Amino acid sequence: MTLLLHDVTLTYPDGESRLTALDAVGLEVPAGTLTAVVGPSGSGKSSLLAVAATLVTPDSGRVVVAGRDTAPMSAAQKSALRREHIGIVFQQPNLLASLTAAEQLQVMAHLSGRPARQLRRRALELLDAVGLADKADKRPHQLSGGQRQRVNIARALMNEPTVLLVDEPTSALDHERGAAVLDLLVTLTRERSTATVLVTHDRAHLERMDRTVTMTDGRLADPVAAA
Amino acid sequence: MFVAWRDLRFAKGRFALMGAVVVLITLLVGLLSGLTSGLARENVSAVTGLPATHLAFAAPPGGQEVSFTRSQVPESAWRAWSGQPGVRSARPVGIRTTDAAAGERTAAVSVFGVEPAGGLAPRGLAPGQVVLSEKAAEELGGAKAGGTVRVGRLELTVAAVSGTAAYSHTPVVWADLRDWQRIGDPGTSPEAVATVVALDADGSADLAAGDRAAGTTVRTIAEALGAIGSYQAENGSLQLMRGFLFAISALVIGAFFTVWTIQRSADVAVLKALGAATPYLLKDALGQAVVLLAAGAGLGTALAAGLGALISGSDVPFVLDAPTVLVPAAVMIALGAAGAALSVRRITAVDPLTALGSAR
Numbered sequence: 051m052t053l054l055l056h057d058v059t060l061t062y063p064d065g066e067s068r069l070t071a072l073d074a075v076g077l078e079v080p081a082g083t084l085t086a087v088v089g090p091s092g093s094g095k096s097s098l099l100a101v102a103a104t105l106v107t108p109d110s111g112r113v114v115v116a117g118r119d120t121a122p123m124s125a126a127q128k129s130a131l132r133r134e135h136i137g138i139v140f141q142q143p144n145l146l147a148s149l150t151a152a153e154q155l156q157v158m159a160h161l162s163g164r165p166a167r168q169l170r171r172r173a174l175e176l177l178d179a180v181g182l183a184d185k186a187d188k189r190p191h192q193l194s195g196g197q198r199q200r201v202n203i204a205r206a207l208m209n210e211p212t213v214l215l216v217d218e219p220t221s222a223l224d225h226e227r228g229a230a231v232l233d234l235l236v237t238l239t240r241e242r243s244t245a246t247v248l249v250t251h252d253r254a255h256l257e258r259m260d261r262t263v264t265m266t267d268g269r270l271a272d273p274v275a276a277a
Numbered sequence: 278m279f280v281a282w283r284d285l286r287f288a289k290g291r292f293a294l295m296g297a298v299v300v301l302i303t304l305l306v307g308l309l310s311g312l313t314s315g316l317a318r319e320n321v322s323a324v325t326g327l328p329a330t331h332l333a334f335a336a337p338p339g340g341q342e343v344s345f346t347r348s349q350v351p352e353s354a355w356r357a358w359s360g361q362p363g364v365r366s367a368r369p370v371g372i373r374t375t376d377a378a379a380g381e382r383t384a385a386v387s388v389f390g391v392e393p394a395g396g397l398a399p400r401g402l403a404p405g406q407v408v409l410s411e412k413a414a415e416e417l418g419g420a421k422a423g424g425t426v427r428v429g430r431l432e433l434t435v436a437a438v439s440g441t442a443a444y445s446h447t448p449v450v451w452a453d454l455r456d457w458q459r460i461g462d463p464g465t466s467p468e469a470v471a472t473v474v475a476l477d478a479d480g481s482a483d484l485a486a487g488d489r490a491a492g493t494t495v496r497t498i499a500e501a502l503g504a505i506g507s508y509q510a511e512n513g514s515l516q517l518m519r520g521f522l523f524a525i526s527a528l529v530i531g532a533f534f535t536v537w538t539i540q541r542s543a544d545v546a547v548l549k550a551l552g553a554a555t556p557y558l559l560k561d562a563l564g565q566a567v568v569l570l571a572a573g574a575g576l577g578t579a580l581a582a583g584l585g586a587l588i589s590g591s592d593v594p595f596v597l598d599a600p601t602v603l604v605p606a607a608v609m610i611a612l613g614a615a616g617a618a619l620s621v622r623r624i625t626a627v628d629p630l631t632a633l634g635s636a637r
């Protein structure tokens with residue numbers, strides 16, 4: 051299994067007590083498939099991604115990424131795991147203001163100690179794949195919201211991740227652009243055989259997903275099974 | 278430094294402003310350093326130029342610090358020092374600041390009385406003669422070899438003009454020790470005296486024993502500079518100014534990079550979430566600071582050297598050499614980098630979780 055969460059519980063400090071963001075959550079995502087997580091705001095969807103991305107350590111439970119148990123890993127090892135195996139598409143595009151679109155991708159190679167210059171070709175191919183071939187040398191402020199979101203997606207794919215985590219990619223986009231971005235994610239998941247988790251509150255395109263799960267108050271449920 | 282270089286170019290205005298501050302402080306420190314060295318040279322070059330390791334002063338009464346003006350050593354003192362093991366040579370030096378005159382021109386000079394054959398004397402010095410430093414000759418209306426100058430009550434012949442020795446902001450005139458002893462007031466005791474004994478001692482010399490035998494207090498040349506009244510006050514205040522400038526620049530740079538690091542903490546969170554290791558980010562940020570400092574200090578040093586070259590042609594005492602120009606630049610870079618290092622340290626504390634979701 052490319053991404054596996056088993057019995058994961060996560061709490062945040064909340065004044066005197068603790069707030070349970072994830073309550074005994076289990077999730078399996080095979081390579082080349084796309085799982086959508088839907089649910090109301092504050093239900094724990096982003097927390098689920100944060101745990102899968104090794105950005106936060108759960109109180110209990112197992113997180114396995116690309117066949118590796120993350121529990122015994124040091125912070126440096128988790129950084130390396132994120133660089134090499136996890137692609138994150140942020141809710142806000144989170145692009146770096148001083149970098150051109152191509153450089154947003156090249157920096158990923160640089161983080162991994164690969165020569166950024168030599169990987170420009172790959173960056174351009176990915177930008178082409180998201181329909182931004184002609185925007186490679188534009189900085190974020192010269193791009194539209196939808197274009198920035200597509201750079202965000204292309205960046206997540208730069209280091210050929212096995213796991214792709216996507217947080218509400220369409221929330222800042224209008225309906226038509228949102229649909230285009232979802233199309234893109236479906237295509238990329240199939241082509242590049244990533245285990246993709248897509249958090250969304252947009253129920254419009256759920257039929258395109260391999261599986262949809264619902265998050266309520268930190269608990270996961272299969273809506274199909276529940277229905 | 279993938280991101281750091283691009284940030285430098287992208288936020289040109291901010292970095293140019295900070296760079297300009299570094300340029301100006303380096304320029305100021307560079308000029309101050311040149312001036313400090315220049316003033317010091319006019320104050321002590323005759324002493325530092327003596328071929329000696331130590332100076333023996335008359336032991337001051339009651340635990341006072343030694344002083345050139347109050348020191349007077351008898352011939353027995355340099356005889357006693359000569360006999361000490363490990364002391365290769367012990368030679369008397371008389372120092373007295375007085376007026377010299379050539380024709381109509383008079384000038385304040387420092388007369389250094391030395392034994393003509395003793396190894397401290399400049400070439401050509403003989404009894405009844407003086408060797409003028411270049412500045413002394415100039416101030417005495419261009420006195421030349423063969424001319425006469427009046428020093429105190431003595432008429433002496435100029436044997437040569439050579440060297441740039443100066444003492445206590447007056448040019449040096451070298452004279453025979455015997456002549457020097459007769460320059461002063463008629464009341465001077467007939468006993469042969471000098472101001473200090475210049476010692477050339479090796480590491481094995483027992484200096485305390487020498488002091489006891491000769492009734493003197495010995496100081497290294499560097500320590501002895503403190504015995505020149507004006508030197509310590511002057512040098513001390515200039516060094517203090519320099520120190521403050523260094524401290525100010527370190528603080529300003531630290532403050533700049535603190536603000537800059539806070540401003541880009543969202544970017545840092547994103548890079549961390551993407552898998553950037555903390556050492557990678559620290560190297561990036563510190564490298565950026567060093568580039569800025571090196572560029573600023575380099576330009577400031579070039580300006581200081583250029584201005585210094587203009588100034589040293591004039592009457593202002595200004596020393597322009599590699600140490601006076603490069604050492605302040607190196608200190609600027611080192612202190613600035615230290616200030617920046619303290620500021621960019623907060624990169625370590627940035628939580629990558631803040632890059633995710635709507636928490637941002």
Ligand SMILES: Nc1ncnc2c1ncn2[C@@H]1O[C@H](COP(=O)(O)OP(=O)(O)O)[C@@H](O)[C@H]1O
Pocket residue numbers: 062063069070071089090091092093094095096097098630634636
């Ligand atoms: N870093 C945090 N510290 C404390 N509480 C948090 C933190 N992140 C999220 N929470 C809380 O955890 C719950 C789940 O949040 P989140 O995972 O962001 O939900 P969603 O993405 O579904 O809106 C919310 O009640 C939220 O307030």
Ligand SMILES: [Mg+2]
Pocket residue numbers: 095096097634635
């Ligand atoms: Mg969320």
